Amino acid sequence: MTTAAPATRTRPPGPRNRPFIGNLPEFRRDPPKFLMETARRYGDIAWFKLGPQEAFVLSHPEDIQKVLITHQHNFTKSRMLQRAKVLLGEGLLTSEAPLHTRQRRLVQPAFHRQRLAGYGQTMAEYGTRARERWHDGETLDIDQEMMRLTLAVVAKTLFNADVEAEAGEIGEALTAVLDLFRMVTLPFSELLEKLPVPSTRRFQRAKARLDQTIYRIISERRASGEDRGDLLSMLLMAQDEAGTGGMTDEQIRDEALTLFLAGHETTAVALTWTWYLLSQNPEAAAKFYDEVDRVLAGRQPSVEDMPSLRYTEMVFAESMRLYPPAWSVGRMAKEPYEVRGFTAPAKSILLMSEYVVHRDPRWFPDPDRFDPERWTPEAKASRPKFSYFPFGGGARVCVGEQFAWMEGILLLAAVGQRWRFELVPGHPVGYRALITLRTRHGMKMVAHAR
Ligand code: HEM
Secondary structure (H helix, E strand, O other), X not given: OEOOOOOOOOOXXXXXXXXXXXOHHHHHHOHHHHHHHHHHXXXXXXXXXXXXXXXXXXXXXXXXXXXXXXXXXXXXXXXXXXXXXXXXXXXXXXXXXXHHHHHHHHHHHHHOHHHHHXXXXXXXXXXXXXXXXXXXXXXXXXXXXXXXXXXXXXXXXXXXXXXXXHHHHHHHHHHHHHHHHHHHOOOOHHHHHHOOOHHHHHHHHHHHHHHHHHHHHHHHHHHHOOOOOOHHHHHHHOXXXXXXXXXXXXXXXXXXXXXXXXXXHHHXXXXXXXXXXXXXXXXXXXXXXXXXXXXXXXXXXXXXHHHHOHHHHHXXXXXXXXXXXXXXXXXXXXXXXXXXXXXXXXXXXXXXXXXXXXXXXXXXXXXXXOOHHHHXXXXXXXXXXXXXXXXXXXXXXXXXXXXXXXXXXXXXXXXXXXXXXXXXXXXXXXXXXXXXXXXXXXXXXXXXXX
């Protein structure tokens, strides 16, 4: 609901704000922890300032549903993602209606059921292929292995490109871009970006390398004029309903880079945490391996196996509950917005954190415990919608959600058929909340052949 003018200047409770900076340093040090402490201390609505920016933390599923669905037109994406335009241009993740509505219509068919089945085949093949490169007893950086694997999958399924050979180079460019990306989400970054400081130059160089790769793929495809039935072909062929034509190279680059980035890091992060959680929970691990062996009986997994890989799906769901790759969703109010008896003024940010809500004991008793049994159909039905929202919701819900479930389940099954991973003793485990909830120290694990 919107009102003509703020009814009151009263704000919800929240941590004390310091002059000018508010709670910015505390927030930036460890955003999920800061939001968790704020929500646990002040309740379902809390308020603080990030520099000049007012932020409201909403932690009740009903309020989240209202913002993401019921009143979604009252909001735009929050500043953090708007700033992402520096890298992603006007792709699906960053654009706003009406451009977003048009682009979403053009991109969505690439994720339809029949197409997904084809992608599933590639996922299983790549999972099987990846597991051949490890040796019994070898210590692996599982985070990097998963990144390499999902990067190869997204490049193949969406662009029919085999980047395995160049994955190291592209992977490096992506990591550099994402690390530096943090800088562009700082206040005053608009200014910083224009200054020739070293970090800005590094960011520009990393971006130029990525662009080079993507424009090369686009031009090869335009030149060949071939329809390969993948996403890139669809983007190149897509015509607006209004008949105003297709996309420019630049628009295609923006969508391609968006899918390329959004489509692999999130899944890699989810898989990394899943292997870690399995290594720490032998009982759940035993059930998982038992299912994989029983259902596949030594075969390579396929899309048809998906309905039988129920426990694998529960493991993946529970992993994304504890370590949601997208740890928070933000929206900016276009007009004053009333919520829980308070008014969030126009231009304030509403923060809804998956990390916080997924660990709320009201919906998930003993919330820090890894327990895939929380994902039986009955248990699921007993909880409110939006007590779990790893893929967001509403018009901006993750376009790759089905793709990601399929990829998670098939890669876990394909790899789990052959390997068990044990955390290297003493290896520190913690997260680092960049755009996604990465591991802070990587994830060193010993591969044991099964
Ligand atoms: C475990 C894996 C993934 C997670 C947790 C995840 C999470 C999310 C979330 C939470 C959003 C909504 C952000 C918001 O509303 O502000 C989103 C949007 C998006 N995701 Fe994903 N995602 C995953 C995998 C993928 C994959 C595999 C692709 C593509 C192949 C993808 C492409 C996108 C795109 C393009 C958007 C923007 C959609 C729009 O605004 O229209 N994601 N994702």
